[in-house]
Amino acid sequence: MQINLPQIDLPRVVIIGCGFAGLKLAKTLDDKLFQTVLLDKNNYHTFQPLMYQVASSGLEPDSIVYPVRKVFKGKKHFHFRMATVKKIDEANKNISTDIGSISYDYLVIATGAVSNYFGMANIENNALSMKSLVDSLDLRSVILQNFEQALNTSDLKERENLMNFVIVGAGATGVELAGALAELKKYILPKDYPDLDIRMMQIHIVEASDKVLSNMSPHASAKSLKFLKELGINVWLNTQLKDYDGALATTTKNTIPTKTLIWTAGVKGDPIHGINATLDRSNRIVVDNFNRIGSSNHEFAIGDVAAIASENEGKGHAMLASVAGQQGVRLGKNLNALARQKDMKAFQYTDKGTMATIGRFRAVVDLSYFKFGGFFAWFIWMFLHLMLLIDFRNRLVVFVNWAWSFFKYDRGIRLIIRKVKRTDTTS
Amino acid sequence: MQINLPQIDLPRVVIIGCGFAGLKLAKTLDDKLFQTVLLDKNNYHTFQPLMYQVASSGLEPDSIVYPVRKVFKGKKHFHFRMATVKKIDEANKNISTDIGSISYDYLVIATGAVSNYFGMANIENNALSMKSLVDSLDLRSVILQNFEQALNTSDLKERENLMNFVIVGAGATGVELAGALAELKKYILPKDYPDLDIRMMQIHIVEASDKVLSNMSPHASAKSLKFLKELGINVWLNTQLKDYDGALATTTKNTIPTKTLIWTAGVKGDPIHGINATLDRSNRIVVDNFNRIGSSNHEFAIGDVAAIASENEGKGHAMLASVAGQQGVRLGKNLNALARQKDMKAFQYTDKGTMATIGRFRAVVDLSYFKFGGFFAWFIWMFLHLMLLIDFRNRLVVFVNWAWSFFKYDRGIRLIIRKVKRTDTTS
Secondary structure (H helix, E strand, C coil), X not given: CECCCCCCCCCEEXXXXXXXXXXXXXXXXXXXXXXXXXXXXXXXXXXXXHHHHHHCCCCCHHHCEEEHHHHCCCCCCEEEEECCEEEEECCCCEEEECCEEEECCEEEECCCEEECCCCCHHHHHHCEECCCHHHHHHHHHHHHHHHHHHHCCCCHHHHHHHHEEEEECCCHHHHHHHHHHHHHHHHHHHXXXXXXXXXXXXXXXXXXXXXXXXXXXXXXXXXXXXXHHHCCCEEECCCCEEEECCCEEEECCCEEECCEEEECCCEEECCCCCCCCCECCCCCEEECCCCEECCCCCEEECHHHEEECCCHXXXXXXXXXXXXXXXXHHHHHXXXXXXXXXXXXXXXXCCCCEEEECCCCCEEEECCCCEEECHHHHHHHHHHXXXXXXXXXXXXXXXXXXXXHHHXXXXXXXXXXXXXXXXXXXX | CECCCCCCCCCEEEEECCCHHHHHHHHHCCCCCCEEEEEECCCEEECHHHHHHHHCCCCCHHHCEEEHHHHCCCCCCEEEEXXXXXXXXXXXXXXXXXXXXXXXXXXXXXXXXXXCCCCCHHHHHHCEECCCHHXXXXXXXXXXXXXXXXXXXXXXXXXXXXXXXXXXXXXXXXXXXHHHHHHHHHHHHHHHCCCCCHHHCEEEEECCCCCCCCCCCHHHHHHHHHHHHHCCCEEECCCCEEEECCCEEEECCCEEECXXXXXXXXXXXXXXXXXXXXXXXXXXXXXXXCCEECCCCCEEECHHHEEECCCHHHCCCCCCHHHHHHHHHHHHHHHHHHHCCCCCCCCCCCCCCEEEECCCCCEEEECCCCEEECHHHHHHHHHHHHHHCCCHHHHHHXXXXXXXXXXXXXXXXXXXXXXXXXXXXXX
C-alpha cells in the first residue's frame, strides 16, 4: 500500500526524523520547489536539552515538546506522516514504513542517535536511559516510586538501594541531571518525605575520563566539578562501569548498591536498517561535506546520525543540537540551490558556544573568547533556553514553572503518571 | 508486613482515596487530635472537572493534578502512602494493601466512583471512559491517532469510522467533552490536517432521557441543547445505546459507525471489596446523616461512594465534587468534635450552584435565584475554575493555556505521548 499523498509536479523530499536536523531542513526547503514529506514515529518534536528537567519533576512533558503539524501549518506542499520506517530500497527510491510505502526523489536520513552500551547487555537491560521524552517520564516515575517504596521498608539495605542514584557519564546530560537530583534532595524531598532520612540519598556520577564535561573548556570542566562537589554529588573520575545487574553497580573502582542507574555515557547513530552506506565506529553514516551519502546527489544524512568524514579526524562533528540544526539549514539551502541549478555549499559549523547548568544558580558557559561560570552564567542559560523553546506558549509555561521553583524552592510536578513496573532484583 | 508508620499516642484515622472528599477531610482533621493516614493508588489528587480538557488537548495533564504530599507538607501527624487497598477486616480494625497492612481507629472510605455499564460487557470492553487522568490521556491519544490514521486511508468508510465520535450520556462530562471536540473540529483540525475533509468529522451525543444536563434547571437544559446544536453536534435524545462492538454503535434509534465511543452515561460507587455494609442500586455504601456505615462510630464513607439514606428518596446526594468536598469537611469537623467529647452535626448540603461550559464563549450557570447562559456565564465558569485549582502555579499555567487558546484559536498540546494500541475491529 502506498502512503496517501497528493500527486504534484514537484520533486519529493522525504525526511526521516523530526529532531533538530529534520525540523530545520523541512523549514528551510522552498515550498515552491519541493513537495516535502516528514516522517517520524512521534507526532511531536522534542526539545532534548531540557529532558532532564522532565525527569527531575521541573517541567511537564508537554512544555518541551511541540506538535509537528503546528510548526508547518500553512505550508502547502508539506506533509507529515506518523510512521516508523522499516526499510529503504535505494535502487527504486522507495521507503517501506508501518503505514505503507512511499517513493522519493531526495531522501534525507535524520534519525538521530540512541544510547550506546558498547555491547554490555547486562547494563543495557537494567539501566535507564534518557534519549526520549518517554524515557524521561519513566525516569521521573521511577525516582518518585523509589521514595514511596523507601518509606515503606524498614530494611536499611533495601532503603539504601532505593535512595542511591548512579549516573554513568559526565557529559552535559549526566551533569545536568545530577544537579537537578541534588536540588530535589536539598529542597523538595525533605518536605515530601519527612519520615525519611534524606541524607541517605546519594548521587553518584561515574565518568571514564579524567574530567567532567570533557567536550567543554578546561575552565568549564574544573568549575563544574567544583559545583558538583558543592552539591554533595559523588564524582568518580577515571572510573568505568563494568557491570550492573539491577541491584549492584560494579565499576573499576568500587561497587555501589542501587536500584537506579541512568546511562548517559555513550550514544551511537541510529541509521535505518539496510541503508547502503559506510558506518563509522559510532554507527554513524559517513557523509561528505555536503552531507551526501556516498557520492549520491539524492541521499543525504544529517544530524547525530551523520559523520562528515573530513571533520575531527574522521569522527565527524560532535553530536549536538546546534550541529544538527545547522546541517538541516545548510542542506535545505543546498537542495533549494540544486533545484535552481545553482551550486551547493559545503557545511561549515559555526560554534556559538556551549553551556551547561548544574543546579540552582550555577552554570558554565564557553564562548570562543570568553569562558565563565556561576550565577550570571546560570541566568544566561535560563534566558537562552527560554528563547530556544519553539513557541511563545511553551516559553510562558516554562517561565511560570521556573519562576515558581526559583521563588518557592519547590517543584510543582511530582506526579507518578506512568507507573513503571520494574523487575524485582532484591539483592 | 505492617506499613511503616510512627507509633504515637493519638487515635489513627485511615482515609482511603484522595479525591475531593478524602482531601478535604484530611485537611480538616486536627493534627493535634489524630494521626491521619491517607491511602491512594496514585500520588496525586485529580481535579476531575477539567479532565475533558486534557482529553481534548486543551490542558496538560500536570496542570489538573496535584501531588498529595505537597498539600500536607508541614502537617506533622499526617502520612501519605501510595497503596492499593485489598481488603478490610472490620472486626480487627485492620486494612490489607499491596504494600502491607495497617490498623485503624477510624476508617473513612472515600474511594469515589467508576463507570457503570449496567452489565453490558460488549460496551464495557470497547468503549473509552473518562474517570481518571490516565483515561483522559488515553482519549487524547486516541483522538489524535484517529486523525493520523484517517489521513492514511483511502477507504472512505474506514475514514468515516475514524472521524465519527460518539459520546454516550449528556451529563456535564458528556456535554463539555462534546463542546471541546466541536472546538477542535472548528479551529484546530482543519489547520493540522488540510488534506482531510474535516466536515466528515461528526460528533454525536446519545442520551437516554429527554434532555441534556438533566441535573440542571430546565433553562440550562434548553440553552445548552441550543449551544450544542449551534456547534453542529448531533444530539440524540430519548435514545439508548444497545450495543457497541468497537466499530458500530447500535442505539434504539439508529446505527453509527465509529471507532471511538466515549461512555459518560453512568457511574457507580467503587466500594472496597468485602466491606460489611449495605450497598444501594448504584453500588454506593448506604450511610446515615453523619456518614456512618451502619451504626458504627468508627467506619465512615464519604463522597461519591456514599449515599445518605435519608436524602433524595434513598438515592443520596448527586455524585458531585461539591457534595464530596462538603462531606469531607463535615466529617473532619465531626471527628474533631468527637475527640473533644462534643456532638457531631448531621451533614447538610449547601448548593452553591452548578455550571457547565459548551465550547468557546458558551456556558450555563444555575444559581438558586438566578439562572443564566452565554458569554458572561462562560467568563464566570473560567474564573471560578481557575480559582478552584488547588494552587497558584497550576492556576498560572492553566491561565496561560486558556489565554493562548482564546487569542490564538489554537491549542498547544496535541501530543500523542502514550500510544494507545487498540484491538483492530475493521468492519
